[in-house]
Amino acid sequence: MPPVAARSTTTSAPTSKGASTRDMLLARACEMAAKVGLEGLTIGELASNAGMSKSGVFAHFGSREDLVRQALDWFANDFTEQVMVPAMARPRGMPRLQAIVDNWVRWIDGHRDGCVFLGATVEYDGRPGPMRDHVSALMQRWQQALVRAVALAVETGDLRADTDPELLAFELQSLMLGLHHGRMNQPREAMDLVRRAADRLLARHAATGAIPANA
């Protein structure tokens, strides 16, 4: 359930070496957070995982909270680049919506240790504060992007005019959560179920004459 985010600015000096070390650290931080949660992330463990000194990591992230926030943004940006950006290259309407769904399923399949963002929504749901607000804002941005993609497919005439973009976006998002959840027990079955469910959901809303990309 990762969000669409602008690439966040680095707190370290914007040299290319600084940027690539920061990128490496954030990628590691996300790998670790997928297993232990963002709240389980510490600067000390990240440093030892990356073979750096704690002060070396502190040069990039001023505090644990700063690290967590930037890791979330990094993860959100990675999702955008792998799911949304390639879909935007497809014609708007059903081809783009179908590409979002396909890329999304592939992305979840590629993150078998868990999803940092899904973990974050569970971790921060019951904990009001700036981090919950940040997670919530990233999530809302992604939901809006998805609703927009559905609405565009209604505008192009690929989806029926009586399609409710909010509802269809909610249903698609729910299926992806079902995949995340279901693959704990039955990874292959869950992949098969989510593809069939998404295909029939889109087919059901397809305007007469419009053919879903996967049909």
Place this chain on the structure above:
Amino acid sequence: MPPVAARSTTTSAPTSKGASTRDMLLARACEMAAKVGLEGLTIGELASNAGMSKSGVFAHFGSREDLVRQALDWFANDFTEQVMVPAMARPRGMPRLQAIVDNWVRWIDGHRDGCVFLGATVEYDGRPGPMRDHVSALMQRWQQALVRAVALAVETGDLRADTDPELLAFELQSLMLGLHHGRMNQPREAMDLVRRAADRLLARHAATGAIPANA
């Protein structure tokens, strides 16, 4: 996404005082776990939350792992009693399936701090071991119960004969995850969306002439 579980046996002496203290401790443990996760649960903090000594809590749970496992079972049992048991009193077929959906939505709405079981699947997904196996077994039991309820509704003729119980159960489960997730940002909208989505999902599979309980 809580599972169907048999009430687990207590490790303390089976006196009624012991049982009710244990029940109280497990209810508190679940409240705490909804906020900090099961891995964040400690015997010390549970003792101080319940106004008991650590050794008093240890009399009920031999270890932190034992506490976590029993809290999961307690939560699963609570779900069963509030969602499944009242639904079993309804005639099998669509009335029972509709009751499961309605009770489930109400149950999620009543657990606004988060779901211990959903948290557990996120926490343990990437961590192989006995706790992950336990979570996975509870989850599978619930999924099977749901598939069975759908299959019964096909047998009674309330749902169309070409309904795939695995797929429809996956879609229903996904919608509940969508509610869990969506209410972080928009609690009212998420409740409305999940009800509409579940109603139209069941209506779409209803056999001609059969009328969903909510229609």
